Amino acid sequence: MAVVVLRGPRGHFRWRVPTCTRGVRGAASPAGGQQDFDLLVIGGGSGGLACAKEAAQLGKKVAVTDYVEPSPQGTRWGLGGTCVNVGCIPKKLMHQAALLGDMIRDAHHYGWEVAQPVQHDWNKMAEAVQNHVKSLNWGHRVQLQDRKVKYFNIKASFVDKHTVCGVTKSGKETLLSADHIVIATGGRPKYPTHIEGASEYGITSDDIFWLKESPGKTSKPATADVALECAGFLTGIGLDTTVMMRSIPLRGFDQQMSSLVTEHMESHGTRFLKGCVPSRIEKLPAGQLQVTWDDHASGKEGTGIFDTVLWAIGRVPETRNLNLEKAGVNTNPKNQKILVDAQEATSVPHIFAIGDVAEGRPELTPTAIMAGKLLAQRLYGKSSALMDYSNVPTTVFTPLEYGCVGLSEEEAVTVHGQEHVEVYHAYYKPLEFTVAERDASQCYIKMVCLREPPQLVLGLHFLGPNAGEVIQGFALGIKCGASYTQVMQTVGIHPTCSEEVVKLRISKRSGLDPTVTGC
Known part of the structure; x- marks a missing residue:
């Protein structure tokens, strides 16, 4: 578990889309009736978009539904899913910003005279990164339009095995049905439910890339890749950053390599509190956050004052509001991920799940994209090729x-x-x-x-x-x-x-x- 504390203006609200009240059998249909498709993709992230575009290229009538529910701190974004908006893309760009700082410090060794000290402007970086992300949002909309894929900015949930009801922000309902349905809703960051003040005062990776102001002194409880990546670029641009590490770093990766990653980060300014678990967060009169943690090694309690706390303790699949039971789709009761076979099929043969929402699949953008394309080809392109999840390469963008x-x-x-x-x-x-x-x-x-x-x-x-x-x-x-x-x-x-x-x-x-x- 890791916490990062940052400073930045943010509200504390969570707007929820109303649930469908119509569209169930025996009830009145929404205005405009039901729209029918060959393929309906629920989720506008990398995997879902790839599947939808491939099916459209093969001549099928395709629709995509996508809706981003704001984070607990009110952050929201456009079409493209986690990778484009709050994952790979902004993370790599901010990582590059930190690497440039290192290069500037190296420059004088190579004959460049660079005025010191060199200052970093968070606002300018954030604006540039956010503008690039917005251009990608627009690009995805254009690509869907060019391929004649119908896009619905609605929050969808199942009515039956072939039908979903979508609700817009204003509450308008739309019924959509399809011969085949692909669930590609991805996941969202976890908030700890047992820590006082965690969701009220903390942020996650859903928020960090959209902060308008510098997060300042940051505390990050986590040991996952996103935690170390964020801690790395925050340290790299000159911010005081602390990572609380309850157990091992980079679980699931080679542990010798993981230890070398954290050794390098520690030697270059990131502070690690090993064996520490946060217990509560309190807001001080001056606006800063006081974090209290339990130190399992010493058995004592510790405290620190930060501007921002960034939670990076894992992700949960976006399945809880899909009404999967109405379609008969089975999930793993422990983590709510959708159970799939080698064909990406769920317990309902014409309903599929790809990407982070599917059980046993790597939470990586390229695997979701390839799985989506291959699925569309199997359904409509007379191909039998399955996604091979072995020997998938990946990189952790730490310093x-x-x-x-x-x-x-x-x-x-x-x-x-x-x-x-x-x-x-x-x-x-x-x-x-x-x-x-x-x-x-x-x-x-x-x-x-x-x-x-x-x-x-x-x-x-x-x-x-x-x-x-x-x-x-x-x-x-x-x-x-x-x-x-x-x-x-x-x-x-x-x-x-x-x-x-x-x-x-x-x-x-x-x-x-x-x-x-x-x-």
């Missing part, structure tokens, strides 16, 4: 980026046994770090392989600059079944960080020093 594909070392050992796994690794120094005399202590690569020749690559983990760009290419090789032998036969591009991957010669088993000392 020192962490990219990975395939199994972690822990997973490989669990699946194959320690005696059947070989791990090759190296600590390296990017050339860009040398002249600027940057610390490269945590720049590290490891390749997890089967021990038996030709040593199939099970996973690749890279910590360093441009990790996503490095991992993307190697992901293709691993997807195609690359072996360690084949990787070692690949010629590197010099001088790059990527070439260090094809130079991995030291195994953990050997006990030799894995520090790269030259070409």
Whole structure:
């Protein structure tokens, strides 16, 4: 669990769309009657839009419903889902802002005379990022229109297995029916329900990217990727940032790599309170927030004063208001995610679920997009190709980026046994770090392989600059079944960080020093 505290003007309200009162069998129909489609997609995020556009390209009559309920702090946004509005896109842009700060500090080593001190303007950055996001919102609307996909800005819920009722902000109801329905409603950040003042005074990733004013001194209870990413760019632009970490960082990722990520962040200014769990938040007369936490290591209570508290403790699927029971769609009772099979089908054969809302699927934009396209092709393009969720690459955009594909070392050992796994690794120094005399202590690569020749690559983990760009290419090789032998036969591009991957010669088993000392 992590909390980030930030300062920024915000209201405290939550507007709710009225539930459908008509459209049930035996009741009067909404004005205008019912509209029928071949495909109805509920949710205008990356996966839903990809599915809708692909089906329309295949000649089908398609509709998309999308509605963003404001966050508890009143933040709302346009078409495009989490990634476009409150996820990947604004996060990467703010990460870039922080990286630019590092580059400016490096510049004088390369002969540039930069006036000091260099100041960062949150308002200017936020305006630029938000304007770009708004342009993407508009672009999605145009793309749907160009493909003749009907867009409804309504909050939809099921009436029966083939029909949904949508309600606009003003309360107007619309009935939509379709032969096939795809649920792609994604998820929203969790608020802790047991912590006093959490929802009243805290914000989440739904809010941070839309703040007009700098969040100031921030407390972040969390250890998920979004928590560390936000903490990283906040520290990078000069804000005092504290992460409360109850247990391990980056759960689900390779833990050696995760520890190196937090070590780098800590050495570059982010404060970590390990083993600490917030218990209450109080607003002080001056407007700042006092956070109280329990320190499990010492058994004592701690307090701190912050401008903003940012919750990053996970996400919940947007399923609770869909009236799934009326359609007979089954969910996991523990997390409310929709149960699906390999075809993305739910317990109702003509109703499907893709993306973050589906049980057992990675919460990643590219997987949702590909799953949506393949689903439309199976339904209307006479294709039988299924989405392959194995060896999906991803990157955590912390100050020192962490990219990975395939199994972690822990997973490989669990699946194959320690005696059947070989791990090759190296600590390296990017050339860009040398002249600027940057610390490269945590720049590290490891390749997890089967021990038996030709040593199939099970996973690749890279910590360093441009990790996503490095991992993307190697992901293709691993997807195609690359072996360690084949990787070692690949010629590197010099001088790059990527070439260090094809130079991995030291195994953990050997006990030799894995520090790269030259070409």
